[in-house]
Each structure stands twice: as C-alpha cells, then as structure tokens.
Amino acid sequence: MGKWLVKSDPETYSFDDLKRDGRTVWDGVRNAQAHIHLRAMKAGDPVMVYHSNTDKAVMGLAEVVRAAYPDSTDKAGKSVCVDLAYKSTAAKPATLAAMKAEPKLAEIGLIRQSRLSVMPVTEEQWKVLMGMMKG
DNA sequence: GCCAACGTTGGC
DNA sequence: GCCAACGTTGGC
Numbered sequence: 821m822g823k824w825l826v827k828s829d830p831e832t833y834s835f836d837d838l839k840r841d842g843r844t845v846w847d848g849v850r851n852a853q854a855h856i857h858l859r860a861m862k863a864g865d866p867v868m869v870y871h872s873n874t875d876k877a878v879m880g881l882a883e884v885v886r887a888a889y890p891d892s893t894d895k896a897g898k899s900v901c902v903d904l905a906y907k908s909t910a911a912k913p914a915t916l917a918a919m920k921a922e923p924k925l926a927e928i929g930l931i932r933q934s935r936l937s938v939m940p941v942t943e944e945q946w947k948v949l950m951g952m953m954k955g
Numbered sequence: 956g957c958c959a960a961c962g963t964t965g966g967c
Numbered sequence: 968g969c970c971a972a973c974g975t976t977g978g979c
Contacts, residue, residue, distance in 0.1 A: 851974075933973090935972065935973060
C-alpha cells in the first residue's frame, strides 16, 4: 500500500471543500509524471492534501476510494483521475517552512520537485509529517 | 529529433 | 510582482 501527497490550489478546490463534500473526483491533472503516480494509487491508500500558494501546508488526510480511471475533463482521453474521500483534519498544518527545516524531509518530492502535483511519500517521511500535524 | 520560445506553476 | 523550474509547442 502506497502513501501519497496531492497538491491543490485552495482557491480552486480546498481541503475544506473536500470536508464539506465528503468525497470528490480528483481530476484535472495533466502532468505525465503525476499520472504515473495516480495510476499507482489503490483504494484504501492514505493521502495528504497540501495547499499551495496561500497556506503552503498539509491541511489533513484523505483516502483513495476509487483507483485511477479516465478523466472525463480531458477530451483527448489521455488523463486519469481518482476519487478521494475526506478523512481527518490536521490539528496543526505541516507548513512548507517546517518541512524545509526538517532534515528528514530533505528528499520529499514537494521540495525537490516543486511543480509536481501528485507524488509518493515514503514511510519515514509520512511519520515525520504525521508528527508535525499533531501540534 | 533537436532546441528555442513560450506558458504555467508556485515560492518568495 | 518577480523569477526559477520545468513542461509544451512548433520551426527546422
């Protein structure tokens, strides 16, 4: 079972929107590398949701409830999406600044490849992030 | 198939 | 508002 991190611009679709909706189609991803990660997701996999731009922090947890399938918003038919369900809100969001200050997170995709919107998180990175979010 | 130009993302 | 990173496009 993989663990994941997805990014969203909160002005487009925020973690609060996911909490309100309970479940959503995570579509609109157009990057080939991100698609590789989406295809590797399995139902039940945990996912951290990061807000770019304004918050620059992991806001909470979601869960994959449907594995990759064709993204209907892509007329070319090349994109895939998954369904995510709201799981829990972080007591304290894990900020990008805090992640950069943590040597154990030096290799995390969020920092190393800032434009990638879907990425795997290792077990160790996951534990460090969970610790940060306990507050 | 290469590469310059251009567009987009996202941190600062 | 600026700029670095990087993906995409289009001319050759």
